Amino acid sequence: MRECFVELGARRYPVRIGTNLLDDAAVLSALVPGRQALIVSDGNVAPLYLAKVQAALAGKTTGHFILPPGEQEKNLARFSEVLAALAVLGASRDVTVIALGGGVVGDLAGFAAASWMRGVRFVQLPTTLLAMVDSSVGGKTAVDLPAGKNLVGAFHQPSAVLADTATLATLPMRELRAGLAEVVKIGAIGDAAFFAWLEGQAEALLVREPEAIAEAIFHSCMHKAGVVARDETEQGERALLNFGHTFGHAIETEQEFGGLNHGEAVAVGMVLAARLSTALGRAPQADAERLEALLDRLGLPTVLPAGLAPETLLARMRLDKKAVSGQLRLILWRGIGRAEIVANVPETAVLQALRG
Numbered sequence: 001m002r003e004c005f006v007e008l009g010a011r012r013y014p015v016r017i018g019t020n021l022l023d024d025a026a027v028l029s030a031l032v033p034g035r036q037a038l039i040v041s042d043g044n045v046a047p048l049y050l051a052k053v054q055a056a057l058a059g060k061t062t063g064h065f066i067l068p069p070g071e072q073e074k075n076l077a078r079f080s081e082v083l084a085a086l087a088v089l090g091a092s093r094d095v096t097v098i099a100l101g102g103g104v105v106g107d108l109a110g111f112a113a114a115s116w117m118r119g120v121r122f123v124q125l126p127t128t129l130l131a132m133v134d135s136s137v138g139g140k141t142a143v144d145l146p147a148g149k150n151l152v153g154a155f156h157q158p159s160a161v162l163a164d165t166a167t168l169a170t171l172p173m174r175e176l177r178a179g180l181a182e183v184v185k186i187g188a189i190g191d192a193a194f195f196a197w198l199e200g201q202a203e204a205l206l207v208r209e210p211e212a213i214a215e216a217i218f219h220s221c222m223h224k225a226g227v228v229a230r231d232e233t234e235q236g237e238r239a240l241l242n243f244g245h246t247f248g249h250a251i252e253t254e255q256e257f258g259g260l261n262h263g264e265a266v267a268v269g270m271v272l273a274a275r276l277s278t279a280l281g282r283a284p285q286a287d288a289e290r291l292e293a294l295l296d297r298l299g300l301p302t303v304l305p306a307g308l309a310p311e312t313l314l315a316r317m318r319l320d321k322k323a324v325s326g327q328l329r330l331i332l333w334r335g336i337g338r339a340e341i342v343a344n345v346p347e348t349a350v351l352q353a354l355r356g
């Protein structure tokens with residue numbers, strides 16, 4: 001098992017990464033110090049792993065809420081259903097909300113934990129690569145609105161993250177690739193050596209070679225834990241983790257959360273951000289080409305899906321959380337490992353990048 005910590009003073013918490021962690025009843029039970037727990041999961045994950053978690057919590061009063069799989073379920077209606085499940089459980093302030101699943105489950109359950117009685121204990125048991133390397137760490141919780149991704153939410157840190165890498169054995173290939181997009185992002189924004197390591201390990205990662213996967217998760221978590229400890233509420237540096245996301249979120253919203261998945265949209269978004277950086281004279285074209293080549297080898301999309309109008313995407317991007325006073329603020333880069341926040345990006349240049 002590998003472990004790192006998100007250093008937030010009294011709210012410091014561990015991120016544990018290892019195989020078969022969900023089989024350790026003592027460890028799972030210790031995550032619930034109170035008498036009650038609500039386990040939130042989805043219709044793909046629950047049949048595979050819910051029983052293990054329930055068995056470990058046998059002495060507690062537990063309930064569960066299972067939502068249908070998919071980004072379209074990360075909405076306000078499902079959010080109120082999780083709250084209703086907490087009410088049915090009779091959840092008091094010492095309840096623990098457990099997210100067992102991918103980022104959709106984690107973001108939704110986390111927002112419910114942030115809101116129930118103004119905030120209760122929350123534990124992340126991520127089962128997708130994307131959730132293990134990114135969404136389970138850092139305390140961003142949210143649901144989507146038809147107007148945009150993650151527009152309603154809260155910062156609410158988990159008390160622990162337990163990533164059982166054995167669960168990745170059942171993860172569909174498309175979802176594995178989506179997680180790799182966020183791993184590439186870590187190298188692209190701040191770690192050129194890690195990016196080069198990924199170029200060397202692409203095939204090992206695609207066949208889920210355990211050492212390569214564990215290293216990719218651990219490295220990504222270490223990087224993110226450091227960023228979150230320094231800038232929990234995204235006043236500065238944390239925004240760099242959104243490389244490719246302003247484009248990606250616009251794509252996801254425009255496709256009504258039923259087209260590209262999050263990792264795929266981020267992959268396209270990173271290529272667009274890199275190309276825009278080149279067009280603005282901020283970064284070498286060769287680095288954009290290296291990024292595109294790696295994403296391509298990992299089987300991720302690198303061009304906009306057909307049928308999306310650049311003008312409409314640009315309008316969506318104006319509602320991004322990083323925009324200030326109606327001006328686009330984007331995460332661009334100087335090249336591999338050197339992302340930066342850029343304000344007042346000219347919309348004509350963005351449109352040009354969207355038009356390819």
Ligand code: NAD
Nearest residue numbers: 044069102103104127128130131134135140167170171262
């Ligand atoms: P997801 O939660 O939709 O999971 C992807 C699919 O895999 C689902 O169909 C799910 O049922 C299935 N699945 C999950 N684990 C499985 C397993 N072990 N075996 C078989 N099937 C499994 O998607 P995701 O990619 O995990 O997360 C995407 C979400 O995360 C987006 O909503 C995104 O906005 C959010 N996100 C949040 C943060 C954050 O900091 N909070 C960061 C990145 C992404």
Ligand code: GLY
Nearest residue numbers: 138140238241242
């Ligand atoms: N995924 C971006 C962040 O957590 O800040």
